[in-house]
Amino acid sequence: MSFVPVNEPVLDGNEEKYLIDCVRSGWISSEGPYVERFEQQFAERVGRRFGIAVANGSVALEVAVATLGLGKGDEVILPAFTIISCAAAVVRAGAIPVLVDCDPLTWNMDVAQVSARITPRTKAIMVVHIYGLPVDMDPLLALAREHGLRIIEDAAEMHGQTYRDRPCGSFGEISAFSFYPNKHITTGEGGMLVTDDPLLAEQCRSLRNLCFQPQQRFVHEELGWNFRMSNLQAALGVAQLERLAEFVGRKRRMGAQYMELLAGTAGVQLPLAATDYAQNIYWVFGVVLDDAAGFDATEAMGRLAAIGIGTRPFFWPMHEQPVFRKMGLFAGERYPVSERIARRGFYLPSGMALTAEQIGRSAAALREVLK
Numbered sequence: 470m471s472f473v474p475v476n477e478p479v480l481d482g483n484e485e486k487y488l489i490d491c492v493r494s495g496w497i498s499s500e501g502p503y504v505e506r507f508e509q510q511f512a513e514r515v516g517r518r519f520g521i522a523v524a525n526g527s528v529a530l531e532v533a534v535a536t537l538g539l540g541k542g543d544e545v546i547l548p549a550f551t552i553i554s555c556a557a558a559v560v561r562a563g564a565i566p567v568l569v570d571c572d573p574l575t576w577n578m579d580v581a582q583v584s585a586r587i588t589p590r591t592k593a594i595m596v597v598h599i600y601g602l603p604v605d606m607d608p609l610l611a612l613a614r615e616h617g618l619r620i621i622e623d624a625a626e627m628h629g630q631t632y633r634d635r636p637c638g639s640f641g642e643i644s645a646f647s648f649y650p651n652k653h654i655t656t657g658e659g660g661m662l663v664t665d666d667p668l669l670a671e672q673c674r675s676l677r678n679l680c681f682q683p684q685q686r687f688v689h690e691e692l693g694w695n696f697r698m699s700n701l702q703a704a705l706g707v708a709q710l711e712r713l714a715e716f717v718g719r720k721r722r723m724g725a726q727y728m729e730l731l732a733g734t735a736g737v738q739l740p741l742a743a744t745d746y747a748q749n750i751y752w753v754f755g756v757v758l759d760d761a762a763g764f765d766a767t768e769a770m771g772r773l774a775a776i777g778i779g780t781r782p783f784f785w786p787m788h789e790q791p792v793f794r795k796m797g798l799f800a801g802e803r804y805p806v807s808e809r810i811a812r813r814g815f816y817l818p819s820g821m822a823l824t825a826e827q828i829g830r831s832a833a834a835l836r837e838v839l840k
């Protein structure tokens with residue numbers, strides 16, 4: 470039987486047609502018309518005024534941090550349990566990442582821990598929605614208002630998700646998305662910044678494009694990056710966006726199928742299907758082994774691979790990253806929930822192209838491994 474890959478995108482809508490259009494018209498760089506089209510349509514989709522397409526979700530965070538002027542001595546609160554892109558953006562800007570642990574059920578940053586981490590130097594909170602459920606935004610927004618903190622929202626995994634019926638990506642002063650092929654919609658590599666503030670949008674655009682100046686193109690007042698998205702990528706994005714609602718529905722059905730097949734399985738914690746503020750969108754279908762399982766995620770993933778099932782480990786916590794330890798960051802800090810789920814958590818095949826049969830096989834394989 471063939472191996473079940475952890476991810477495979479679905480590209481059978483207008484992707485080919487729009488790509489051919491790029492090739493035939495010669496518009497393949499970031500100057501082409503699909504870029505603006507994708508920016509506008511995507512921003513509209515998340516209820517924002519401006520969209521700024523960039524090369525990937527990681528650099529979207531770098532641009533967001535730079536645009537908000539966060540730098541030396543500024544503290545930014547973010548989850549310990551996330552991808553390195555979040556802390557990297559803060560550290561590269563010369564700002565100080567301040568961590569909070571995550572909630573054992575949603576795996577999102579534990580909002581109750583944020584206020585204890587606020588100091589006179591705190592300037593911003595980087596909110597990251599993890600795996601399928603959004604962060605509990607209302608208490609976080611209230612804290613941010615009370616302390617005058619800025620919000621960067623990392624909605625990289627949350628296309629089409631809502632928090633109390635408001636779209637994820639509508640909460641940050643600047644919010645960021647990724648379009649890596651494991652995301653609900655993909656451009657191969659790609660990312661997007663969204664905001665309602667015309668000045669921030671302008672600054673994001675400028676930083677993305679080397680801070681070229683309209684009057685004197687090659688004279689630079691500031692240092693930017695070439696983080697542009699190409700017309701080819703944006704063409705894929707426009708085609709994928711046409712199917713976002715369908716894709717979200719697909720993912721939710723996949724999650725529901727896994728939940729049904731794995732219900733009551735001893736030795737493993739399944740994702741929460743819902744909280745009082747959102748239904749899980751199952752960007753990935755994560756599981757966490759109970760302590761009683763007798764082995765860790767690495768062992769489980771090895772056993773699953775041996776019977777043809779692809780998996781990915783959970784994120785590794787920021788305070789345990791050798792690169793940050795070498796920089797003297799997070800010395801002696803402990804975030805027990807993040808540490809535990811990093812060692813005991815992994816996700817099952819979750820790509821958009823996954824079939825019901827493959828989900829059945831993956832769930833059966835997990836049950837077998839846990840026996």
Ligand SMILES: Cc1ncc(COP(=O)(O)O)c(C=O)c1O
Pocket residue numbers: 525526527528551552554555597598623625626646647648649659660
């Ligand atoms: C929460 C989160 N933020 C940022 C990123 C970075 O996005 P990219 O892979 O497009 O650089 C990812 C990627 O998966 C992510 O999951």
